[in-house]
Amino acid sequence: MDRLGGAGVLAVAVPLRALADAYQDWSCPKGSFLVGFSGYRGAWIDELAPRCASCENWATKLSGSSHPAPADWFGKPAEARARFQRDELCAGNEAVTAVRWGLATPDDEVHLQNLQIQCINVISRIVNQQWHTELVSDNGSPGHDDHCGGAATFAYGMKIGLDGTSLTRLGLDCAASSQVFADAAVANGETIDPASLPPMAVIGQDRPDSDIPIAAGFGYGILQVANPGQCYQACGNQPGCKAWTYLKRGVRGSEPTCYLKSIVPAPKSDACCVSGVMPPTAGHSPLIKLGKLGKLVQQASPDDTQTLSATCTSTGEVCDRPAVVDLQGEVASVQVSAPASHCSPISYRLTTDNRGDLIGDTGPLAPGAGAPPMSVPRTTRQIYITATGIPGGCNKGKLGGWAVVVKLTPR
Helix, strand or coil: CCCCCCCCCCCCCCCHHHCCCEEEEEECCCCEEEEEEEEEECCCEEEEEEEEEEHHHCCCCCCCCCCCCCCCCEECCHHHCCCCEEEEECCCCEEEEEEEEEEECHHHCCEEEEEEEEEEECCCCCEEEEEEEEECCCCCCCCEEEECECCECEEEEEEEEEECCEEEEEEEEEECHHHHHHHHHHHHCCCCCHHHCCCCEEEEEECCCCECCCCCCCCCCEEECCCHHHHHHHHHHCCCCCEEEEECCCCCCCCCEEEEECCCCCCEEEEEEEEEECCCCCCCCCEEEECCCCEEEECCCCCCCEEEEEECCCCCCECCCCEEEECCCCEEEEEEECCCCCCCCEEEEEEECCCCCEEEECCCECCCCECCCEECCCCCCEEEEEEEECCECCECCCCCEEEEEEEEEEC
16 A cells, blocks of 8 residues: 555655655565664665564564664665665564655755654554654654554555655555564464364464463463474363464464463464364363354253254345354264244254355254254364245244254264
8 A cells, every 4th residue: 555645744845756756665575574774864865775574583672783784775876875874773572663754855856864763562562652763864854654554553565766866755565463474474384284283273273362371481371382282282281271372483483382262262264373172071062152142051961952042133034143053172963953843844054164164954844853963074163053944834934033953962
């Protein structure tokens, strides 16, 4: 997105987009944040270089001496530039979230000057209100700005305006931190062998939030582990741990990390992670939840059944209210039947949550009739049950409500 020339007041009476004959897009390497700039400045900035930090080094305090020298410079060649180099860099754990700059116009030429940056903490997402001013000269003031915003609050690249070799404008390319972390996981090339996964683990899935504080770790359930199996074992050894998320190497630091969960958060597709839930303990059985009403009941034993009901707000035979079966253990099969209290036939469709795969259709079921057991794919965390009315009996062309009897067979 090109947001150049935002809310700032123009320093010269020239439309900003006409200031440069050309501009270039430049991005940090995949999985890296833009953390500042190096530049040669006198009365204005002759040459500028973006500075990046990879997610592997996200916890390292950056400085001009400790961070690798910039690879790409924009502006005047070395023999024509000012002699004084300045480094304008965010602090450790921070990335650029905003820039502002001014323009000098000597002899009808336009030059970038007084570049300032504002930074945001990658972990807390709190903006540091201080503006860095190492690339500000003694005269002039910023008159233009560009800010990352919304979910895309972290800069990963820039747009640089060039009029010949003169720098004339600057903008930011921004993304959400989760996207940069995911790119880092891909860039670092960690591969997970599905055959090595612990029970009920899913590759490419996160379960965000609800972390358990762990005194022995880094706080908030963060542990260093070598593989998803160790994360699963840590959850099994932690009282109250219901689920876990393994962050691949390079996503947050050079080593993989593990987050333990006090509940079973909703799954979210993300290349950064492997996640899973803990199998039920002896005597524990899956939970059944009725869709939007949030009603939660527990299947008392493997042979028990639960009856769920819903009132439709739709006007036809296809009801808009699903029943949702939350699985906190691996289930081999599910069997549904129509309650004997129904006064007309009904059909049910069962699908998985995380892929939307079809588990099965029952076809029309008369009151009290049941369908054969349906196999449930491994790693399924929820089963969605939808209902379609069949004209006949009390059904005159609209399904006003329905119920279903559910029986789950543990794997």
